[in-house]
Amino acid sequence: MGPKATEKKRKVQDAEPESDDEIAPDFDGALSQSEDEFDSDFDDNEHEQDGEQESGSEASDDEDEEGSLLSDDIPSDAEGDKAMGKLVLEDEEEELEIEIPGVDPKRPEKDDGDKNYRVEKDANGNERYVYDEIDPVYDSDDSDAQEAPNTIGNIPMSFYDSYPHIGYDINGKKIMRPATGDALDALLDSIEVPKGWTGLTDIHTGNPLNLNDDELELVRRVQMGMIPNELENPYPETVEYFTGIEEKMPLSAAPEPKRRFLPSKNEAKKIMKLVRAIREGRILPYKPPEEREKEEEEEEQYFDIWQDEVPQEVNPLHIPAPKLPPPGFDMSYNPPAEYLPTKEEREEWEKLDPEEREKEYLPQKYDSLRKVPGYGEIVKERFERCMDLYLAPRVRKNRLNIDPNSLLPKLPSPSELKPFPTVAQTVFRGHDGRVRSVAIDPTGVAVASGGDDGTVRVWELLTGRQVWSVKLSSEEAVNTVRWRPAKDSFILSAAVGEDVYLMVPTHASVTPALDQASRDILSAGFGYATNGQQHGAAPGKEPPAKWARPGAKLEDEGVLIRITVRSTVKVINWHRKGDHFATVSPSGQRSSVAIHTLSKHLTQIPFRKLSGLAQTASFHPLRPLFFVATQRTIRCYDLQKLELVKVVQPGAKWISSFDIHPGGDNLIVGSYDKRLLWHDLDLSIRPYKTMRFHSEAVRQVKYHRGGLPLFADASDDGTLQIFHGKVPNDQLENPTIVPVKVLKGHKVVNKLGVLDMDWHPREPWCVSAGADGTIRLWM
């Protein structure tokens, strides 16, 4: 193949000069030359490969040729390179101007003129090209030496648009613009596209610019960023310097050592290790993968794991998972008809969020087993059970398996607790506006009341007939009315604004003797008072109260004394003996609590300072103790030693009233925050029982004073609640408190219901004063 190729190449080489001769220097020449170059390249390539394969006989020949070819090649390559550089450069400008010096038409001529080789015959009779010696001077291989035919330089060609020439050659001669092809030429061109036709015009020569395949390939390679010359291998294989050369002689002539022929001890050790491992079963002999897989599939080996079972004590902290409840009737595929949901129940169930449903399924009836579908949620339910088993905190819940009724205390039945008031026996009407206060006289025949209309009225208890009335003030309301507790008199006290009046009402039961006795008691203090006042009043200081006669008009009605204190009196409470009474005026700062002595017409202010607003005050029924209730606490003072004995803390936010049990050891407290509290004074300062049965504030609380174990409270919700409260004689026993009755009847006016109540001194009766202007007797 080699010789043929070379022949072919030589033919081309031969043909080259001929063609050059014939054709004028025009693009055709360039074309042929480029073709030629391509061919020579191709041959060269082949030839190189051949040369490598062939024996050294033609080596010299080839080498020679190669040298020549290479010398031919290199410039063209370089030119190509340059051309490419230009091409790219020009590309950027809009106008495409391509100048390829390598393919200029003059070059073939040059080649023609002085051939640099001659043909000789070699030893085999083949043609041999002998090339001239290259004079190795500067420029001898300079590709730059070939200047451009047009010398105008790098200026826009548009400058020459209006001239017939397009520049000047090296000799200063004009290069004329070649005639542009007329329409016929264009047509012919379009019909017969010459090889390498690009459709571009070489701007410097004005000729059509044609590129051969080789050049196009070059352009492509440059554009692709590859090495332009495809022959050039950037990574040639290394030739090993040392091992590439086969050494004929050994480096050492020493004989093979013996150990080369003996089995290795080290290896024997390793092998023995493996053998031992195999024997011991640590390493299993090789098995094909399928067999091994099968082995893996083999079931786990089961054995009697509980062979030597020992029952262990149950860890008290361990809580076994609760079992799922067994299915009920409604889960049956064919449940009794009553378990099927109605339409509403079904809708309700469907409306609910799945998590809120009480049951995750709806009972359903299928009339045959074959119609039962699969249950869609079963995987989910099982999954949820799994989650519960490992994620849900377990808590032991003590389920009380007892009858709830056993929790209830055994209360005596209401019938055993009788007597207590149950119905409204009498309704006393007559007051205009609210009735603020009500009181039954110590003998239990008359009821006194005072209200917003400023009158104090006395009523017959059983009949409800009004027997006496006096108007104390036209502007201010009667805040409270209280009877003097002693039975030897018939004295009523009433508070209107800052005044406290003491009066002797007329009543059927009041004999003239009793009337006179009462008047005597009231007037007895006048003589003493004048002395006392002179004695007690410090100069410049206003007395705490003024005792005076109210005036002739009122005196005729029976109102005998008026005591004026510094601020509005809200509460009056008498000492059991009837000589002292305490008044409380919550707005009265320092002088809010005052103790008045009737026999001396003397008023004292026991507290210079009080923590909190005084709400109410009361004397202990047996001992010389005095209780004052502020908003939150009740303070107990010893009147003899003049010291604080105890502070009771009911825990209420605002105490409205309190009452002391006739026995003296217990206390009930009513509060505006709807509570009724029972205190055992011996037990604690905290309440023994808290009762919250009212929906509104508790206004008044009262024990029955006549020996019956009753107490009651009056509330703004319009009811009175009657409790049975027995205080045992035995100190160790706790008092029993039983609610017995709710008395309803008063109407709620402006959120005010029952404002005051009082017990009958002997009977289980009570009277209540309502905001609706009525007084009711309950029995």
Added chain:
Amino acid sequence: MPKIKKKGQAGAAKNYITRTQAVKKLQLSLPDFRKLCIWKGIYPREPRNKKKVSKSATASTTFYYTKDIQYLLHEPLLQKFRDQKVLEKKISRALGRGDVSDAARFERHAARPEATGKPRYTLNHVIRERYPTFNDALRDLDDCLSMLFLFANLPSTSAVPAKMIARCERLCLEFQHYLIVSHSLRKSFLSIKGIYYQANIQGEDILWLVPYKFNQRIVGDVDFRIMGTFVEFYMTLLGFVNYRLYSSIGLKYPPKFDQLKDENGAELGAFSLEGVNMATQGETKAVTNGEEQEQGPDPKVQAEVDKIIKQLKEDESKSDETAEEDAEADDEEKPTDSIDKFEPVAPGGDVLPQPAYSSRDPSQLFANFTFYLSRETPRQPLEFILRAFGCKRIGWDSVLGEGAFTNDESDPSITHHIIDRPVVQAATNEDGDGEDNQTAQKVGPNQRYPGRIYVQPQWVWDCVNDEELKSPELYAPGAALPPHLSPFVKAAPGQYDPALPLEAQQTEAEAIEADLEDAEKGNAEDGSDVENDMDVDEAEDDEEEEEGDEEAEEEDAEEDEEESKTLQRQLELEAELQGKKVQNKKVDSKTKAKLEQRKAIEKKAREEAEDLERAKGMLSKKKRKLFEQMQYTNNKKSAQDEKLRAKRRKLEKEKAQKA
């Protein structure tokens, strides 16, 4: 001076540990920790006071006992998890390098525990720790069985490998075989979720659920990794339990498994049980196989098997206090261990409760029958139940799989035919022939073989639950079935029981109310339209009255009576004004009496409510809350019962009207 105690150094703060802390302490990943907790049965605790326990400001949700976690620290599985982690790391690193062959080598080696110390683990020791005795294991078998039976019916996916499903199925079938041989199945219930079974093994009641044989729909938010962890544990557990159960009745475990038969859908029939002492002889006995008689087994083997089973039964009766008399051993002179029945000789004595006494052995309920299952019936549960209750010969259509006693429907030995088909009209007889060529070749759609009892499948379940053969007429094909009741509901006094007549359960008030309604209805039918209106009026008034009562409970009954009297008067007046005939409440004396009775009951109820209110007032707050809670649940229950009774009354009435 005593040492000052620091906060968080003792007590609850030390006793509890949050999950994050636990995971950190064990140096595990969260999934591994989850696995460990599931296997070791460690669950979170609810501390009494969360605030004291949590050291951080944010509320932690899950707390464990510190002791529990400490106990996990010594778990051998922990090391396996770590090994596994290391291996996974190695493999992933090899894969990251792109070294697939290396990764494959690691994986391959991992499968060979001997070569590389691979993290292969068994859960044997965990089972032993969690269930120190066999009875402990039985107690926890409910969830295990439900889970495995569910997985045996799942389709295989990437999360649930087919191998796992096959193993679940096998274990379940083995367990069923034990129940069949030992006759320990007690009850079964067809629910809408699936079939519940209850067995009694060594005195322990075990209840599990088997889904119907349908392709299970898997809802999205189910994590099969968690389920898989449970299943792995349960499989090991059931394997050991099965071993113990089999060996306790002298059978070899695992039983011989016929792959070919299994592939043909033999299910239970694919196993053949063998006795332990016969194992050397290499002879097997398919205990449940009905074909055995035809094949003619070796008489020697048969005798031995009989001996074993007999022995087993004796053992059982000895161990079980409430065991029934052995049906086969009917020698009267021999004293038995079972409890004697005490019959009252004379009336007047108290009846003392005695353990269940039955004259016949329920385990031999179906012993003398030959069943044939029609092809639309569920074969697996029926086969299992029938076998467990003594049936030896069960045939079915060949489409239901292999292992039948006979596939021939016309076999003369068949006594019971279970069928779940609607009765086809005679007109479609010809068409039907062409369509179902399986059975129609032999029999027409409605054709029956004489001398055979045709029943619907529910008959089997009801028979089993009541331990007696029910009348087959009720369960004839096409008949409306009687309701299927759950055998697991224990009748509690005062609770609604659908099996009892309504009259025996309803409260007095309800009965009166119902009677009144009846009477009113009767009146409405008898009287004129006007009367009817009036009745309605009256009813409304009554309602108003009642509402009033609720508001003011104090109002006395006398007042009520007065009011009703005035009402009556008013009604009469109105009627007169309208010129209609005076509506005499000729409501027969009986109704009147009832009305009074109702009033009395209402009054009593009101008084009771008042008393209750008073008594409740005296309770402390804590006790009152408790009481109200109890009342709430009780009321809810009774309200439900009442609703059921009302519904039933309505239904019965409708029925009566129709009749």
